[in-house]
Amino acid sequence: MIIKLKFVAAFITLLLIILVSGCSTTDQENTPTVNSTGSNPEPTPTNLPTESVETPQPSPTPTPIPEMLSRYTLSAILDYAAHTVQVEEQISYVNTTGSEINDLLVLVEPNSYPSGFTLNNLTWEDGTPITNFTLNGRELSIPLPENLLPGSSVGMDLSFQLNLPNQNAPYGYTERQTNLGDWYPYLPPYIPGEGWLVRDDAFFGEHLAYEMSEFLVDIQMANPFSASGAELVLAASSSPTMDGEIYRFHHTPARNFAWTVSDLYQMLETQVGEVQVKGYSFPFHPQADGPALDETAKSLAIFNDLFGPYPHESLSVVEADFLDGMEYDGLVFLSHAFYDFYTGDPQSNLTIIAAHEVAHQWFYGLVGNDQALEPWLDESLSTFSEIYFYEQAYPELVDWWWENRITFHNPQGWVDSTIYEASGFYPYRDAVYLRGAMFLGDLRQVMGDEAFLAFLRDYLEQYRAHQATGDDFFNLLSSHTSEDLSGLIANYFSRR
Numbered sequence: 001m002i003i004k005l006k007f008v009a010a011f012i013t014l015l016l017i018i019l020v021s022g023c024s025t026t027d028q029e030n031t032p033t034v035n036s037t038g039s040n041p042e043p044t045p046t047n048l049p050t051e052s053v054e055t056p057q058p059s060p061t062p063t064p065i066p067e068m069l070s071r072y073t074l075s076a077i078l079d080y081a082a083h084t085v086q087v088e089e090q091i092s093y094v095n096t097t098g099s100e101i102n103d104l105l106v107l108v109e110p111n112s113y114p115s116g117f118t119l120n121n122l123t124w125e126d127g128t129p130i131t132n133f134t135l136n137g138r139e140l141s142i143p144l145p146e147n148l149l150p151g152s153s154v155g156m157d158l159s160f161q162l163n164l165p166n167q168n169a170p171y172g173y174t175e176r177q178t179n180l181g182d183w184y185p186y187l188p189p190y191i192p193g194e195g196w197l198v199r200d201d202a203f204f205g206e207h208l209a210y211e212m213s214e215f216l217v218d219i220q221m222a223n224p225f226s227a228s229g230a231e232l233v234l235a236a237s238s239s240p241t242m243d244g245e246i247y248r249f250h251h252t253p254a255r256n257f258a259w260t261v262s263d264l265y266q267m268l269e270t271q272v273g274e275v276q277v278k279g280y281s282f283p284f285h286p287q288a289d290g291p292a293l294d295e296t297a298k299s300l301a302i303f304n305d306l307f308g309p310y311p312h313e314s315l316s317v318v319e320a321d322f323l324d325g326m327e328y329d330g331l332v333f334l335s336h337a338f339y340d341f342y343t344g345d346p347q348s349n350l351t352i353i354a355a356h357e358v359a360h361q362w363f364y365g366l367v368g369n370d371q372a373l374e375p376w377l378d379e380s381l382s383t384f385s386e387i388y389f390y391e392q393a394y395p396e397l398v399d400w401w402w403e404n405r406i407t408f409h410n411p412q413g414w415v416d417s418t419i420y421e422a423s424g425f426y427p428y429r430d431a432v433y434l435r436g437a438m439f440l441g442d443l444r445q446v447m448g449d450e451a452f453l454a455f456l457r458d459y460l461e462q463y464r465a466h467q468a469t470g471d472d473f474f475n476l477l478s479s480h481t482s483e484d485l486s487g488l489i490a491n492y493f494s495r496r
Protein backbone atom coordinates (compact mmCIF):
# COMPACT_ATOMS: atom_id res chain seq x y z
CA MET A 1 0.00 0.00 0.00
CA ILE A 2 0.99 3.60 -0.28
CA ILE A 3 -0.32 6.84 1.03
CA LYS A 4 -1.25 9.44 -1.56
CA LEU A 5 0.66 12.66 -1.20
CA LYS A 6 -2.08 14.95 -2.36
CA PHE A 7 -2.76 16.74 0.87
CA VAL A 8 0.59 18.06 1.84
CA ALA A 9 -0.11 19.16 5.39
CA ALA A 10 -1.81 15.91 6.28
CA PHE A 11 1.00 14.01 4.67
CA ILE A 12 3.71 15.77 6.62
CA THR A 13 1.88 14.98 9.85
CA LEU A 14 1.52 11.40 8.78
CA LEU A 15 5.15 11.23 7.79
CA LEU A 16 6.26 12.31 11.21
CA ILE A 17 3.99 9.78 12.87
CA ILE A 18 5.20 6.96 10.67
CA LEU A 19 8.85 7.83 11.07
CA VAL A 20 8.44 7.92 14.82
CA SER A 21 6.68 4.59 14.80
CA GLY A 22 9.33 3.18 12.47
CA CYS A 23 12.03 4.25 14.90
CA SER A 24 10.26 2.54 17.74
CA THR A 25 11.01 -0.85 16.27
CA THR A 26 14.67 -0.39 17.06
CA ASP A 27 14.62 0.34 20.73
CA GLN A 28 11.89 -1.63 22.41
CA GLU A 29 12.12 -5.05 23.88
CA ASN A 30 9.08 -5.81 25.94
CA THR A 31 6.62 -3.31 24.62
CA PRO A 32 5.06 -3.97 21.24
CA THR A 33 6.78 -2.33 18.33
CA VAL A 34 4.70 -0.08 16.16
CA ASN A 35 4.75 -0.77 12.48
CA SER A 36 3.93 1.54 9.69
CA THR A 37 1.38 -0.76 8.17
CA GLY A 38 -0.02 -2.43 11.22
CA SER A 39 -0.53 -6.05 12.28
CA ASN A 40 -2.89 -8.49 14.25
CA PRO A 41 -3.49 -10.32 17.61
CA GLU A 42 -4.14 -13.87 18.69
CA PRO A 43 -7.30 -15.04 16.98
CA THR A 44 -10.11 -14.83 19.50
CA PRO A 45 -13.35 -15.46 17.69
CA THR A 46 -16.16 -13.75 19.47
CA ASN A 47 -18.74 -15.73 17.57
CA LEU A 48 -18.16 -19.42 17.84
CA PRO A 49 -19.30 -21.56 14.97
CA THR A 50 -22.36 -23.68 15.44
CA GLU A 51 -22.94 -27.07 13.94
CA SER A 52 -24.43 -27.31 10.54
CA VAL A 53 -25.74 -30.13 8.40
CA GLU A 54 -24.65 -28.39 5.23
CA THR A 55 -22.14 -30.40 3.26
CA PRO A 56 -19.35 -28.80 1.24
CA GLN A 57 -20.15 -28.41 -2.42
CA PRO A 58 -17.61 -29.28 -5.09
CA SER A 59 -15.61 -26.30 -6.32
CA PRO A 60 -16.51 -24.79 -9.66
CA THR A 61 -14.20 -25.41 -12.57
CA PRO A 62 -11.48 -22.74 -12.72
CA THR A 63 -12.03 -20.05 -15.31
CA PRO A 64 -9.39 -20.59 -17.99
CA ILE A 65 -6.74 -17.94 -18.53
CA PRO A 66 -7.65 -16.06 -21.73
CA GLU A 67 -5.52 -17.31 -24.60
CA MET A 68 -5.44 -13.84 -26.09
CA LEU A 69 -4.14 -11.12 -23.80
CA SER A 70 -4.22 -7.41 -24.43
CA ARG A 71 -0.70 -6.34 -25.36
CA TYR A 72 1.19 -3.15 -24.49
CA THR A 73 4.27 -2.45 -26.58
CA LEU A 74 6.17 0.44 -25.07
CA SER A 75 9.35 2.21 -26.10
CA ALA A 76 10.58 4.75 -23.56
CA ILE A 77 13.53 7.13 -23.37
CA LEU A 78 14.18 8.52 -19.90
CA ASP A 79 15.99 11.81 -19.44
CA TYR A 80 16.96 11.31 -15.81
CA ALA A 81 18.27 14.84 -15.30
CA ALA A 82 15.27 16.53 -16.96
CA HIS A 83 12.72 14.18 -15.33
CA THR A 84 10.98 13.49 -18.63
CA VAL A 85 10.16 10.34 -20.55
CA GLN A 86 9.38 10.14 -24.28
CA VAL A 87 7.14 7.19 -25.00
CA GLU A 88 5.82 5.41 -28.08
CA GLU A 89 3.06 2.98 -27.19
CA GLN A 90 1.05 0.46 -29.13
CA ILE A 91 -2.01 -1.01 -27.44
CA SER A 92 -3.66 -4.12 -28.79
CA TYR A 93 -6.80 -4.49 -26.72
CA VAL A 94 -8.55 -7.85 -26.76
CA ASN A 95 -12.20 -8.04 -25.73
CA THR A 96 -12.25 -11.06 -23.41
CA THR A 97 -15.39 -9.91 -21.60
CA GLY A 98 -17.96 -11.99 -23.48
CA SER A 99 -20.02 -8.91 -24.30
CA GLU A 100 -19.85 -6.15 -26.93
CA ILE A 101 -17.99 -2.95 -26.14
CA ASN A 102 -18.85 0.34 -27.83
CA ASP A 103 -16.23 2.68 -26.41
CA LEU A 104 -12.74 2.45 -25.02
CA LEU A 105 -11.66 3.95 -21.75
CA VAL A 106 -7.93 4.36 -21.38
CA LEU A 107 -6.60 5.33 -17.96
CA VAL A 108 -3.82 7.92 -18.01
CA GLU A 109 -2.63 8.25 -14.41
CA PRO A 110 0.21 10.69 -15.29
CA ASN A 111 -2.40 13.16 -16.54
CA SER A 112 -3.60 13.66 -12.97
CA TYR A 113 -0.51 15.87 -12.49
CA PRO A 114 -0.40 19.42 -13.90
CA SER A 115 1.43 19.29 -17.26
CA GLY A 116 2.30 15.71 -16.40
CA PHE A 117 1.24 14.21 -19.72
CA THR A 118 1.47 15.62 -23.24
CA LEU A 119 -0.22 13.60 -25.96
CA ASN A 120 1.62 14.14 -29.23
CA ASN A 121 -0.11 11.62 -31.44
CA LEU A 122 -3.04 9.21 -31.28
CA THR A 123 -4.01 6.94 -34.18
CA TRP A 124 -5.73 3.63 -34.86
CA GLU A 125 -3.28 0.88 -35.70
CA ASP A 126 -3.68 1.54 -39.46
CA GLY A 127 -2.43 5.08 -38.94
CA THR A 128 -5.83 6.80 -39.14
CA PRO A 129 -5.87 9.69 -36.66
CA ILE A 130 -8.27 9.36 -33.75
CA THR A 131 -9.93 12.76 -33.49
CA ASN A 132 -13.13 12.21 -31.51
CA PHE A 133 -11.48 11.39 -28.20
CA THR A 134 -11.78 13.27 -24.92
CA LEU A 135 -9.06 13.43 -22.29
CA ASN A 136 -10.46 14.55 -18.97
CA GLY A 137 -8.12 14.11 -16.06
CA ARG A 138 -7.09 10.47 -15.97
CA GLU A 139 -9.71 9.29 -18.46
CA LEU A 140 -9.07 9.08 -22.20
CA SER A 141 -12.41 8.15 -23.79
CA ILE A 142 -12.52 6.93 -27.37
CA PRO A 143 -15.80 6.02 -29.11
CA LEU A 144 -15.37 2.96 -31.31
CA PRO A 145 -16.35 3.27 -34.98
CA GLU A 146 -18.12 -0.07 -34.58
CA ASN A 147 -18.82 -2.29 -31.58
CA LEU A 148 -15.95 -4.52 -30.51
CA LEU A 149 -17.26 -8.07 -30.49
CA PRO A 150 -16.24 -10.64 -27.88
CA GLY A 151 -12.94 -12.21 -28.88
CA SER A 152 -12.07 -9.32 -31.22
CA SER A 153 -9.22 -6.88 -30.80
CA VAL A 154 -8.57 -3.26 -31.63
CA GLY A 155 -5.22 -1.51 -31.88
CA MET A 156 -4.04 2.05 -31.38
CA ASP A 157 -0.76 3.94 -31.30
CA LEU A 158 0.09 6.72 -28.88
CA SER A 159 3.04 9.04 -28.68
CA PHE A 160 3.44 11.11 -25.53
CA GLN A 161 5.80 12.80 -23.09
CA LEU A 162 5.76 12.40 -19.33
CA ASN A 163 6.88 15.25 -17.10
CA LEU A 164 7.50 13.47 -13.85
CA PRO A 165 6.27 15.07 -10.63
CA ASN A 166 8.80 15.84 -7.92
CA GLN A 167 7.41 13.66 -5.14
CA ASN A 168 8.56 10.76 -3.02
CA ALA A 169 6.04 8.25 -4.29
CA PRO A 170 5.85 5.21 -6.59
CA TYR A 171 5.41 7.64 -9.49
CA GLY A 172 7.75 10.63 -9.60
CA TYR A 173 11.31 11.61 -8.85
CA THR A 174 13.43 12.63 -5.88
CA GLU A 175 17.12 13.38 -5.67
CA ARG A 176 17.74 9.72 -5.01
CA GLN A 177 15.51 7.91 -7.47
CA THR A 178 12.98 8.11 -10.31
CA ASN A 179 9.99 5.78 -10.06
CA LEU A 180 7.66 4.75 -12.85
CA GLY A 181 4.67 2.90 -11.49
CA ASP A 182 1.40 3.23 -13.47
CA TRP A 183 3.20 5.36 -16.05
CA TYR A 184 1.55 4.31 -19.32
CA PRO A 185 -2.02 4.60 -20.58
CA TYR A 186 -3.84 1.29 -20.14
CA LEU A 187 -7.35 -0.17 -20.22
CA PRO A 188 -8.77 -1.26 -16.89
CA PRO A 189 -10.96 -4.36 -16.57
CA TYR A 190 -14.35 -4.11 -18.27
CA ILE A 191 -17.20 -5.53 -16.22
CA PRO A 192 -20.17 -6.59 -18.40
CA GLY A 193 -23.28 -4.73 -17.31
CA GLU A 194 -21.22 -2.18 -15.36
CA GLY A 195 -18.60 -0.88 -17.76
CA TRP A 196 -14.97 0.08 -17.25
CA LEU A 197 -13.68 -0.40 -13.73
CA VAL A 198 -12.51 3.12 -12.94
CA ARG A 199 -12.36 4.50 -9.40
CA ASP A 200 -11.44 7.88 -8.00
CA ASP A 201 -8.20 8.07 -6.11
CA ALA A 202 -8.25 8.65 -2.39
CA PHE A 203 -5.98 10.02 0.31
CA PHE A 204 -4.83 6.52 1.24
CA GLY A 205 -5.10 3.08 -0.31
CA GLU A 206 -4.88 2.09 -3.97
CA HIS A 207 -7.67 2.69 -6.46
CA LEU A 208 -6.56 0.87 -9.62
CA ALA A 209 -7.50 -2.51 -11.04
CA TYR A 210 -5.63 -4.32 -13.79
CA GLU A 211 -6.44 -6.91 -16.39
CA MET A 212 -3.79 -9.56 -17.04
CA SER A 213 -1.83 -8.39 -20.10
CA GLU A 214 1.36 -8.86 -22.08
CA PHE A 215 4.07 -6.21 -21.87
CA LEU A 216 6.86 -5.69 -24.39
CA VAL A 217 8.96 -2.81 -23.13
CA ASP A 218 12.11 -1.15 -24.47
CA ILE A 219 13.84 1.41 -22.25
CA GLN A 220 16.76 3.65 -23.05
CA MET A 221 18.51 6.34 -21.06
CA ALA A 222 19.00 9.68 -22.80
CA ASN A 223 22.26 9.76 -20.86
CA PRO A 224 23.44 6.62 -19.05
CA PHE A 225 25.11 8.75 -16.37
CA SER A 226 23.65 11.10 -13.79
CA ALA A 227 24.81 14.67 -13.25
CA SER A 228 27.30 13.42 -10.66
CA GLY A 229 28.82 11.12 -13.26
CA ALA A 230 27.55 7.91 -11.67
CA GLU A 231 26.07 5.22 -13.87
CA LEU A 232 22.29 4.89 -13.76
CA VAL A 233 20.94 1.56 -12.57
CA LEU A 234 17.51 0.34 -13.68
CA ALA A 235 15.27 -2.10 -11.80
CA ALA A 236 12.02 -3.36 -13.29
CA SER A 237 9.15 -5.82 -13.10
CA SER A 238 11.14 -8.33 -15.15
CA SER A 239 14.73 -8.97 -16.19
CA PRO A 240 15.95 -7.35 -19.41
CA THR A 241 18.01 -8.57 -22.26
CA MET A 242 20.38 -5.89 -23.50
CA ASP A 243 20.45 -4.75 -27.10
CA GLY A 244 23.27 -2.23 -27.15
CA GLU A 245 22.06 0.42 -24.72
CA ILE A 246 18.44 -0.67 -24.94
CA TYR A 247 16.92 -2.66 -22.10
CA ARG A 248 14.36 -5.07 -23.58
CA PHE A 249 11.68 -6.61 -21.37
CA HIS A 250 8.98 -9.18 -21.93
CA HIS A 251 6.62 -9.44 -18.97
CA THR A 252 3.62 -11.74 -19.40
CA PRO A 253 1.02 -12.50 -18.25
CA ALA A 254 1.19 -9.65 -15.79
CA ARG A 255 -0.94 -7.00 -14.15
CA ASN A 256 1.45 -4.16 -14.89
CA PHE A 257 5.03 -3.16 -15.62
CA ALA A 258 6.88 -0.86 -13.23
CA TRP A 259 10.45 0.40 -13.27
CA THR A 260 12.77 2.62 -11.28
CA VAL A 261 16.14 4.24 -11.90
CA SER A 262 18.81 5.61 -9.58
CA ASP A 263 22.49 6.45 -9.68
CA LEU A 264 22.77 5.12 -6.13
CA TYR A 265 21.39 1.60 -6.39
CA GLN A 266 23.59 -1.25 -5.30
CA MET A 267 22.39 -4.61 -6.53
CA LEU A 268 22.46 -7.98 -4.82
CA GLU A 269 21.12 -11.14 -6.34
CA THR A 270 20.05 -14.62 -5.31
CA GLN A 271 18.04 -17.48 -6.70
CA VAL A 272 14.88 -19.24 -5.49
CA GLY A 273 14.43 -22.26 -7.71
CA GLU A 274 14.24 -20.83 -11.22
CA VAL A 275 13.39 -17.34 -10.01
CA GLN A 276 16.04 -14.64 -9.95
CA VAL A 277 15.57 -12.39 -6.89
CA LYS A 278 17.25 -9.00 -7.06
CA GLY A 279 17.65 -6.41 -4.33
CA TYR A 280 18.33 -2.74 -5.09
CA SER A 281 19.26 -0.42 -2.23
CA PHE A 282 20.93 2.87 -1.39
CA PRO A 283 24.49 2.71 -0.05
CA PHE A 284 23.76 4.03 3.46
CA HIS A 285 23.02 0.92 5.53
CA PRO A 286 25.02 -2.09 4.33
CA GLN A 287 23.73 -4.15 7.26
CA ALA A 288 20.19 -4.05 5.81
CA ASP A 289 20.88 -4.82 2.15
CA GLY A 290 21.53 -8.55 2.47
CA PRO A 291 18.61 -9.12 4.87
CA ALA A 292 16.20 -7.22 2.56
CA LEU A 293 17.12 -9.61 -0.25
CA ASP A 294 17.19 -12.69 1.99
CA GLU A 295 13.81 -12.06 3.61
CA THR A 296 12.29 -11.42 0.19
CA ALA A 297 13.75 -14.66 -1.13
CA LYS A 298 12.65 -16.56 1.97
CA SER A 299 9.11 -15.20 1.60
CA LEU A 300 9.07 -16.21 -2.04
CA ALA A 301 10.16 -19.77 -1.22
CA ILE A 302 7.57 -20.10 1.58
CA PHE A 303 4.68 -18.72 -0.47
CA ASN A 304 5.72 -20.82 -3.48
CA ASP A 305 5.24 -23.92 -1.34
CA LEU A 306 2.02 -22.72 0.26
CA PHE A 307 0.21 -20.97 -2.57
CA GLY A 308 1.70 -22.44 -5.75
CA PRO A 309 4.55 -21.23 -7.95
CA TYR A 310 5.34 -17.56 -8.42
CA PRO A 311 4.55 -16.93 -12.08
CA HIS A 312 7.55 -14.85 -13.22
CA GLU A 313 11.25 -15.43 -13.82
CA SER A 314 12.37 -12.60 -11.56
CA LEU A 315 11.32 -10.57 -8.55
CA SER A 316 12.94 -7.28 -7.59
CA VAL A 317 12.85 -5.67 -4.16
CA VAL A 318 13.73 -2.00 -4.31
CA GLU A 319 14.48 0.50 -1.55
CA ALA A 320 11.95 3.30 -1.87
CA ASP A 321 12.58 6.96 -1.23
CA PHE A 322 9.07 7.10 0.20
CA LEU A 323 7.29 5.70 3.23
CA ASP A 324 5.88 2.23 3.52
CA GLY A 325 5.89 -0.53 0.93
CA MET A 326 4.25 -0.76 -2.46
CA GLU A 327 3.55 -3.70 -4.69
CA TYR A 328 3.70 -4.09 -8.45
CA ASP A 329 3.66 -7.27 -10.44
CA GLY A 330 7.26 -8.52 -10.35
CA LEU A 331 8.62 -5.57 -8.35
CA VAL A 332 8.07 -4.43 -4.79
CA PHE A 333 9.20 -1.29 -3.00
CA LEU A 334 10.22 -1.20 0.67
CA SER A 335 10.59 2.13 2.42
CA HIS A 336 14.08 3.49 3.11
CA ALA A 337 12.90 3.82 6.73
CA PHE A 338 12.79 0.01 6.98
CA TYR A 339 16.43 -0.16 5.86
CA ASP A 340 17.56 2.85 7.89
CA PHE A 341 16.12 1.46 11.13
CA TYR A 342 16.87 -2.20 10.51
CA THR A 343 18.05 -3.71 13.79
CA GLY A 344 19.53 -6.91 12.46
CA ASP A 345 16.74 -9.13 13.72
CA PRO A 346 13.49 -10.31 12.14
CA GLN A 347 11.38 -8.28 14.55
CA SER A 348 11.62 -5.35 12.22
CA ASN A 349 9.52 -3.69 9.59
CA LEU A 350 12.00 -4.71 6.90
CA THR A 351 11.14 -8.35 7.49
CA ILE A 352 7.41 -7.92 8.12
CA ILE A 353 6.77 -5.75 5.10
CA ALA A 354 9.04 -7.76 2.79
CA ALA A 355 6.82 -10.78 3.50
CA HIS A 356 3.70 -8.64 3.05
CA GLU A 357 4.72 -7.23 -0.33
CA VAL A 358 5.86 -10.60 -1.63
CA ALA A 359 2.47 -12.07 -0.65
CA HIS A 360 0.86 -9.47 -2.91
CA GLN A 361 2.39 -11.30 -5.86
CA TRP A 362 -0.39 -13.85 -5.26
CA PHE A 363 -3.09 -11.61 -3.75
CA TYR A 364 -3.09 -8.71 -6.24
CA GLY A 365 -0.79 -10.15 -8.92
CA LEU A 366 -2.11 -13.63 -9.60
CA VAL A 367 -5.65 -12.88 -8.40
CA GLY A 368 -6.74 -9.31 -9.03
CA ASN A 369 -9.44 -7.33 -7.26
CA ASP A 370 -11.11 -3.94 -7.10
CA GLN A 371 -8.59 -2.27 -4.81
CA ALA A 372 -10.81 0.75 -4.16
CA LEU A 373 -14.07 -0.90 -3.17
CA GLU A 374 -12.76 -4.22 -1.87
CA PRO A 375 -9.20 -3.52 -0.69
CA TRP A 376 -9.52 -6.23 1.98
CA LEU A 377 -9.26 -8.92 -0.70
CA ASP A 378 -5.59 -8.24 -1.31
CA GLU A 379 -4.60 -6.40 1.88
CA SER A 380 -6.04 -8.72 4.51
CA LEU A 381 -4.77 -11.79 2.68
CA SER A 382 -1.29 -10.29 2.31
CA THR A 383 -1.22 -9.22 5.95
CA PHE A 384 -2.37 -12.66 7.04
CA SER A 385 0.28 -14.25 4.83
CA GLU A 386 2.89 -12.62 7.06
CA ILE A 387 1.91 -15.12 9.77
CA TYR A 388 2.55 -18.01 7.41
CA PHE A 389 5.97 -16.50 6.79
CA TYR A 390 6.77 -16.20 10.50
CA GLU A 391 5.43 -19.67 11.29
CA GLN A 392 7.93 -21.16 8.89
CA ALA A 393 10.87 -18.74 9.00
CA TYR A 394 10.76 -17.65 12.66
CA PRO A 395 8.29 -19.86 14.55
CA GLU A 396 9.43 -18.42 17.88
CA LEU A 397 8.08 -15.03 16.79
CA VAL A 398 4.52 -16.05 16.00
CA ASP A 399 3.11 -14.77 19.29
CA TRP A 400 5.18 -11.63 18.91
CA TRP A 401 3.71 -11.08 15.45
CA TRP A 402 0.13 -11.24 16.67
CA GLU A 403 0.87 -8.99 19.62
CA ASN A 404 3.00 -6.49 17.74
CA ARG A 405 1.24 -6.43 14.42
CA ILE A 406 -2.38 -6.69 15.58
CA THR A 407 -3.33 -6.71 19.27
CA PHE A 408 -1.19 -3.74 20.19
CA HIS A 409 -3.28 -1.51 17.91
CA ASN A 410 -6.62 -2.69 19.31
CA PRO A 411 -8.01 -2.43 15.78
CA GLN A 412 -11.61 -1.45 15.10
CA GLY A 413 -13.69 -1.13 11.95
CA TRP A 414 -15.27 -3.19 9.20
CA VAL A 415 -13.02 -5.40 7.12
CA ASP A 416 -15.00 -4.55 3.98
CA SER A 417 -14.42 -0.81 4.26
CA THR A 418 -13.65 0.91 0.97
CA ILE A 419 -10.72 3.30 0.56
CA TYR A 420 -13.24 6.16 0.70
CA GLU A 421 -14.91 5.29 3.99
CA ALA A 422 -12.28 5.33 6.71
CA SER A 423 -11.60 8.60 8.52
CA GLY A 424 -7.83 8.36 8.14
CA PHE A 425 -4.93 6.11 7.34
CA TYR A 426 -4.80 4.35 10.71
CA PRO A 427 -8.55 3.62 10.88
CA TYR A 428 -8.27 2.30 7.31
CA ARG A 429 -5.28 0.10 8.16
CA ASP A 430 -6.88 -1.12 11.36
CA ALA A 431 -10.13 -2.11 9.67
CA VAL A 432 -8.88 -3.55 6.38
CA TYR A 433 -5.41 -4.91 7.18
CA LEU A 434 -5.54 -5.74 10.86
CA ARG A 435 -9.14 -6.76 11.42
CA GLY A 436 -8.90 -8.46 8.03
CA ALA A 437 -6.04 -10.60 9.30
CA MET A 438 -7.97 -11.25 12.53
CA PHE A 439 -10.92 -12.47 10.49
CA LEU A 440 -8.70 -14.82 8.51
CA GLY A 441 -7.04 -16.03 11.72
CA ASP A 442 -10.44 -16.81 13.20
CA LEU A 443 -11.56 -18.46 9.98
CA ARG A 444 -8.48 -20.64 9.98
CA GLN A 445 -9.18 -21.66 13.55
CA VAL A 446 -12.78 -22.53 12.78
CA MET A 447 -12.01 -24.46 9.59
CA GLY A 448 -8.75 -26.01 10.68
CA ASP A 449 -5.35 -25.44 9.07
CA GLU A 450 -5.75 -27.90 6.24
CA ALA A 451 -9.21 -26.88 5.09
CA PHE A 452 -8.32 -23.20 5.33
CA LEU A 453 -5.18 -23.61 3.24
CA ALA A 454 -7.06 -25.78 0.74
CA PHE A 455 -9.56 -22.95 0.41
CA LEU A 456 -6.84 -20.34 -0.18
CA ARG A 457 -5.22 -22.55 -2.82
CA ASP A 458 -8.55 -23.12 -4.53
CA TYR A 459 -9.27 -19.36 -4.47
CA LEU A 460 -5.90 -18.73 -6.17
CA GLU A 461 -6.59 -21.46 -8.70
CA GLN A 462 -10.20 -20.49 -9.49
CA TYR A 463 -9.49 -16.79 -9.97
CA ARG A 464 -5.96 -17.04 -11.30
CA ALA A 465 -5.37 -14.26 -13.87
CA HIS A 466 -8.85 -12.86 -13.23
CA GLN A 467 -10.55 -10.44 -10.88
CA ALA A 468 -12.11 -11.87 -7.72
CA THR A 469 -14.84 -10.20 -5.69
CA GLY A 470 -15.95 -10.58 -2.09
CA ASP A 471 -18.92 -12.60 -3.38
CA ASP A 472 -16.52 -14.93 -5.18
CA PHE A 473 -14.48 -15.31 -1.99
CA PHE A 474 -17.48 -16.22 0.16
CA ASN A 475 -19.19 -18.41 -2.45
CA LEU A 476 -16.04 -20.44 -2.80
CA LEU A 477 -15.56 -20.49 0.96
CA SER A 478 -18.99 -22.05 1.43
CA SER A 479 -17.88 -24.97 -0.73
CA HIS A 480 -14.92 -25.60 1.60
CA THR A 481 -16.63 -25.69 4.97
CA SER A 482 -19.90 -26.81 6.44
CA GLU A 483 -19.41 -24.64 9.52
CA ASP A 484 -21.90 -21.88 10.19
CA LEU A 485 -19.80 -18.76 9.66
CA SER A 486 -22.60 -16.25 10.01
CA GLY A 487 -21.59 -15.00 13.45
CA LEU A 488 -17.95 -14.71 12.47
CA ILE A 489 -18.78 -12.85 9.28
CA ALA A 490 -21.21 -10.51 11.03
CA ASN A 491 -18.47 -9.63 13.49
CA TYR A 492 -16.12 -8.41 10.77
CA PHE A 493 -18.19 -7.40 7.73
CA SER A 494 -20.80 -4.67 7.44
CA ARG A 495 -22.17 -5.68 4.04
CA ARG A 496 -22.77 -9.41 4.54
Ligand SMILES: [Zn+2]
Pocket residue numbers: 001356360378379382
Ligand atom coordinates in the same frame (compact mmCIF):
# COMPACT_ATOMS: atom_id res chain seq x y z
ZN1 LIG B 1 -0.43 -4.43 1.08
